[in-house]
Amino acid sequence: MTLDIVLIPGDGIGPEVMGGARQVVEAAGVAVRWVEGLAGAAAGKASGTALPEATIEAIRRHGVALKGPTATPFGGNYRIAFEGLRADGSARSYPSITVALRKELDLFVNVRPVKNYPGIRSRYDNVDLVIFRENTEDLYLSLERMRDADTAEATKVITRGATRRVARFAIDYMRRTGRKRVAIVHKANILKLTDGMFLEVARGEVEGAGLEASQRVVDALCLDLVMNPEAFDCLLLPNLYGDIVSDLAAGLVGGLGVAPGANFGEGCAMFEAVHGTAPDIAGRDVANPTAAILSAVMMLRYLGEAEAASRIEAALAAVLADPRLVTPDLGGSGGTRGMVARIVERLTPS
Numbered sequence: 001m002t003l004d005i006v007l008i009p010g011d012g013i014g015p016e017v018m019g020g021a022r023q024v025v026e027a028a029g030v031a032v033r034w035v036e037g038l039a040g041a042a043a044g045k046a047s048g049t050a051l052p053e054a055t056i057e058a059i060r061r062h063g064v065a066l067k068g069p070t071a072t073p074f075g076g077n078y079r080i081a082f083e084g085l086r087a088d089g090s091a092r093s094y095p096s097i098t099v100a101l102r103k104e105l106d107l108f109v110n111v112r113p114v115k116n117y118p119g120i121r122s123r124y125d126n127v128d129l130v131i132f133r134e135n136t137e138d139l140y141l142s143l144e145r146m147r148d149a150d151t152a153e154a155t156k157v158i159t160r161g162a163t164r165r166v167a168r169f170a171i172d173y174m175r176r177t178g179r180k181r182v183a184i185v186h187k188a189n190i191l192k193l194t195d196g197m198f199l200e201v202a203r204g205e206v207e208g209a210g211l212e213a214s215q216r217v218v219d220a221l222c223l224d225l226v227m228n229p230e231a232f233d234c235l236l237l238p239n240l241y242g243d244i245v246s247d248l249a250a251g252l253v254g255g256l257g258v259a260p261g262a263n264f265g266e267g268c269a270m271f272e273a274v275h276g277t278a279p280d281i282a283g284r285d286v287a288n289p290t291a292a293i294l295s296a297v298m299m300l301r302y303l304g305e306a307e308a309a310s311r312i313e314a315a316l317a318a319v320l321a322d323p324r325l326v327t328p329d330l331g332g333s334g335g336t337r338g339m340v341a342r343i344v345e346r347l348t349p350s
């Protein structure tokens with residue numbers, strides 16, 4: 001069967017690493033019809049908007065996307081705007097392309113596995129945890145305004161519904177993958193209503209499901225993660241803490257170049273690495289394609305192509321084990337194209 005997958009190359013290093021992921025999937029023999037999805041600077045040039053409705057429609061229709069990173073300017077009035085209003089009458093506009101895609105497609109959870117891979121040097125040996133990040137609310141609703149010329153304010157929103165939904169997803173994922181313990185991460189000592197609700201609802205769901213729930217204040221969690229990451233199994237976090245802790249966790253196992261991720265909704269999924277567009281290294285053939293390739297591996301498992309996914313993982317692990325082949329972020333002197341070529345060689349029957 002041929003799989004229809006929307007491929008969004010993205011900006012900066014996006015086209016380099018996503019091109020690599022595409023080559024590797026094809027070399028594994030998976031039959032894919034790639035549907036081009038424009039988003040980011042390339043889309044802006046081609047169609048006048050950084051996120052065309054056609055891209056969102058394509059993901060809705062085909063149900064799966066592999067997305068490269070997209071650039072978001074800091075500060076100012078940059079917004080991704082769509083025609084029409086939401087059901088509640090508010091404007092459909094978002095602070096970034098990724099937030100727009102997650103909200104428009106209701107991709108309510110971001111899953112980020114964090115694990116040591118053979119060959120990737122890091123300070124730890126046995127990290128193997130999964131981060132579940134709520135994806136649709138918290139400060140990412142971007143309800144920001146100037147109260148007056150000298151005061152900017154933002155509103156944090158946590159709802160029982162969204163918390164219950166992400167907790168139930170985590171429970172289901174844990175049951176399917178044999179994981180038993182989840183730490184619920186919050187700052188309920190200060191944010192008593194919002195984070196208090198997240199903690200109360202998430203803990204009720206996890207304990208009700210017969211799994212082990214603990215709770216961690218987010219600052220203490222950061223310390224514990226750096227001191228003893230091997231002790232953690234799963235983390236469940238509201239949107240902002242999830243975003244921050246994901247980058248920290250990527251640093252525990254080799255850095256942003258090796259950290260994959262996925263966003264799930266009802267009947268729709270979008271796979272994307274944790275890293276951004278890395279403008280400092282774009283176009284130099286030094287970007288690490290591992291995170292993009294591991295995101296594609298997650299996608300293939302979701303699509304029922306577990307055998308091809310495992311072969312890709314094994315080929316990647318073999319290449320990562322050779323320090324001459326890997327990219328400079330992992331201490332090597334290899335390049336993006338060279339790494340991809342070696343992985344493809346291992347996947348191609350001789």
Ligand code: NAD
Binds near residue numbers: 070256258287288
């Ligand atoms: P970044 O992840 O792009 O880069 C941070 C550091 O990590 C840089 O030094 C970069 O060179 C390095 N790095 C990242 N990916 C790498 C890879 N595959 N191989 C080797 N090194 C890698 O974060 P940033 O600099 O904060 O953001 C740059 C742009 O990306 C911004 O416009 C930001 O909004 C955007 N961004 C997009 C997404 C997304 O689309 N999902 C996620 C994060 C950031």
